[in-house]
Amino acid sequence: MASTKQLFFANLAQTTDFPLALEMEKAEGCTIWDVNGKPYIDLISGISVSNIGHRHPDVVDAIIKQVNKHMHLLVYGEFIQSPQAELAHALTEALGYDLDNVFLVNSGSEAIEGAMKLAKRFTGKRKLVAFNKAYHGSTQGALSIIGDEEFRRGYRPLLPGIVHLEFNDVNEFDHIDSNTAAVIVETVQGEAGYIPPHPGYLAALREKCDEVGALLIFDEIQAGFGRTGSLFAFQRENVRPDIVTLAKGMGGGMPIGAFVSRKEIMDALKENPILGHITTFGGHPVSSAAALASLKVIRDGELWKNALEGEKRFRKLLVHDLIREVRGMGYMLAIQLDTFERVQKVIEYCLEKGVITDWFLFNETALRIAPPLTLSNEEIDRSCKIILEGIEKTRN
Template sequence: MASIKQLFFANLAQTTDFPLALEMERAEGVHIWDTNGKAYIDLISGISVSNIGHRHPKVVDAIKGQVDKYMHLLVYGEFIQSPQVLLANELSQALGSNLDNLFLVNSGSEAIEGAMKLAKRYTGRREFIAFDKAYHGSTQGALSIIGDEEFRRGYRPLLPGIRHIQFNDTAEFQHITENTAAVIVETVQGEAGYIPPHAGYLKALREKCDEVGALLILDEIQAGFGRTGSLFAFHTEDIHPDIVTLAKGMGGGMPIGAFASRKEIMDSLKENPILGHITTFGGHPVSAAAALASLQVIQEEELWKRPLEGEKLFRELLVHPLITEVRGRGFMLAVQLDTFERVQKVIEYCLEHGVITDWFLFNDTSLRLSPPLIITDDEIRRACEVIVEGIDRTV
């Protein structure tokens, strides 16, 4: 009989020729165990998903409690289902900025697709401004606005009316005009290698959007839910977005996403035509219950404070002649090396010694650090020790 690993390669679609191919058995907190019983410190959180750690007991209890009541009932928006309603209410209060309406979906890509449709429908415009090296997902609309031609080229034609500009360069604002439906920007660029906005940049972008009547869409899919040292990264920027997209750390490990806006804007999806945006499984009650529990854990335990403390320790410990920069904010950190080959060797060494890290789609010369918010100082010290040792072995 074929092994699980053999079936993995035979029956699951692969996206690279070099998957990590670790056969995992269980996970809890900051650790994952493989089928041989080996423990790994998880420094990537499933790409910024497991913000409160794996299998948090309050999330597990919420999932079990909801499964005992009901799971899928009907397409989103028809029945009143308390997990959806309670999540939307609490999350809208947490977001602030009059973002009082949420449309619940299944993933970050879906949140982006919905936000783009909403901006078109509300403004009556068709053009979008996005950013070089931005990442917003892999579906057709999201792919149209990601900022790397290598990843777009094989799937053209994509959506028309998309212009990419340089991040952190206010001179590029000249391209935002009265034809622009929306500007969509990550509050910290993710796959570019965790690049934060310069001080005042997002505020200036908000002012330019106001000047020409364009909407401002903030992508908080990777930065949200405490990862940068505030509940949402835009909370430190003194700005009020028109639409915010959410996913990843939202569900406590369950699949869910959302786009949030003001009711005035969101109501435009109700007419001309009706059912302007629909989803079968968006806001699945089990995922919604998990997301509510996860949000409550982050708020009650003030876990959003932890990344700023942990960032200081990472920066103190990750010192090596081959590390040219530790870049980012909170628990979105990139360790800049020189070549992809070195990054691969360090990742392999880390795996051998019980630490999981990764690289970035648009910056393959950096190591990704986005651990769960609950990681301890001792776990950070151990992880950094292994990373520095791994770099030494490549010399």
């Protein structure tokens, strides 16, 4: 009989010719164990997903309770299901800024697709403004607005009417005009290597959108749910978006996403035509129950404060002459090195020593640090020691 590893390579579609191919057995808190019992400190949270750690008991309990009631019943939006309704209410309370209508979907890419459609439908305009080195997903619409031509080139033609600007450059705002349906921006650029907005930049975007009648869409898919030192990154800037997209850390490890807006905007999807945006599994009751439990854990424990304190500890410890910069916000940190070869060697060393880190799609010369918000000081100290050893060994 074929081994699991053989089945993985024979039957699962691969995204590269060089997957990590670690065969994992279980996970708990900030640790993942492979089939040989070797533990790994997870410094990337499944790419900003496991914000409260793996298999948090409150999330596991919520999942079990919901499974014992029901799972999928009907396509999204037809039956009244308490996990969906309670989650939507909790999200609107957490987001504030009159963002009172939630459309639940399955993933971040789907949240982006829905937000793009909503902006076009509500404004009647077709132009969308996005940013270079931005990442919003891999579906055709989301791919049209990501900010890297190497990723777009092989799939053209994509959506027309897309303009890409340089992030943090207010001198390019003239491209945001009266034909613009929406400006879509990550509140912290993720795959560019964790680039925060300059102070006042998001506020300037808000002002420009108001001036020309465009909607402002904040992509909080990677930055949200406590990762940047506030519940949502845009709340640090005190800037009101028209639409917010959510996913990743939303589900406590379960697949779920959402786009959120004001009712007057969201209602545009109900007519001309009706069912203007639909999904079969969006807001799956089990995922919704998990997301509600996860949000409660984050809010009750004010876990975003852990990201702020942990950031200080990482910055204090990650000092080395080969580190050009430690950049980012909260638990969205990038260790900037000089070459991909050096990054690759450090990642390999860390894996050998039981620490999982990664690079970035649009910045291959930096290491990703995005651990669960529950990471302990001891785990930080051990991780930094191993990272620094790995960097030092690249001198050879």
